[in-house]
Amino acid sequence: MPPPRTRGTALRQRLADLRGPEVPAKALDARALAALAANPGCDRRALLDGAGVDKTALASALGSPSAFGQSQFALTRGNAFEAKVKADGGAELLRLVREKLDPRAEPPTAAHVPDLAAYGPEGRTARTALALREATEAAKTDGTWTLLDHPMLALDVAGSPAFLEPDAVVVHPAGGWTVVEIKSFPMLDGSADPAKVGAAARQAAVYVLALEAVAARLDPAPPVHHRVLLVCPKDFSNQPTASAVDVRKQRAVTRRQLDRLTRIEDIADTLPEGTCFSPELSADRLTEAVEAVPATYAPECLAACELAFHCRARSRAAGAVTTLGRPARAELGGLATVEDVLAAARGEAGDPDDPAVAALRRAARLRSEALTGADALGAPCP
Incomplete structure (x- = not known):
């Protein structure tokens, strides 16, 4: 080998x-x-x-x-909102992180924002890992908040490295790491579109997995928080608001699915x-x-x-x-084509003891009886 x-x-x-x-x-x-x-x-x-x-x-x-x-308009709007959230060295972003995830920590007066520039994705990944280690040591020493703006993380996917770039990662004064997702869809009265929140949670779960791979190489390994911060515009304004989202379920599902690839x-x-x-x-x-x-x-x-x-x-x-969709495919068992399904329903193919085949034949019989009854109701009186 x-x-x-x-x-x-x-x-x-x-x-x-x-x-x-x-x-x-x-x-x-x-x-x-x-x-x-x-x-x-x-x-x-x-x-x-x-x-x-x-x-x-x-x-x-x-x-x-x-x-x-995404449309170009959506990208432009998202970039403008992200720049607003991260303005002034990320002061507002860190305030939201403390408020939603770490209220017992000292308020961030001045955060450290390291330079993550390097050549190529491999170089940026190595620079991010070094910055995370230094930020964790600084947090334990003097309680410094650190904001990593667009760090680069690597995750093995089916034997090939995937390079990932979260919006931000925050290192808390206690040394824990939090993923921050910044989206341009609004939070109305404190809640957002569940479908969009779910998509953001699945995306953040990928970042959590990649961060865990970095943390595992440190001794001792710092905690990677499974509650991520989702930052969105408040109501119909451009003011940022945030919500803590638990991604443990999405992380477990993603890890299991990636392992199966x-x-x-x-x-x-x-x-x-x-x-x-x-x-x-x-x-x-x-x-x-x-x-x-x-x-x-x-x-x-x-x-x-x-x-x-x-x-x-x-x-x-x-x-x-x-x-026809995954639910229909699951219900039909070993019947892989529409032709096979129709043949089984007509009694021309399939094992009668197969539950899917039996259900199809029963459905076909009920349909035939219903159509026959409809024809009889529509027939002229003698």
């Missing part, structure tokens, strides 16, 4: 070959990682994300462009020689390459993956029941 360094070099070269000559890798962010963990059975997304393939460009080259992503090199080893996902290739060659990697499509992919329109079209063409 080759040494780890050799294996790592070979894997990086293989992933570069999959992207195409001189095609830069697209960074895997926490939003994509949370979506990947929500669909761990999709080898296609795992491989493309792990290889750093630009799925937006790939979808356009396949002829199925996606409108997935097939390792990227195992997926890559199953591909034909010369497989490449460069958007410069013809649509036919790209389609052949994409179809060589198994996908697990579900309607939820439309809100989370740039290739969703392509995968939906192929799923519909194959008559896959996953097009």
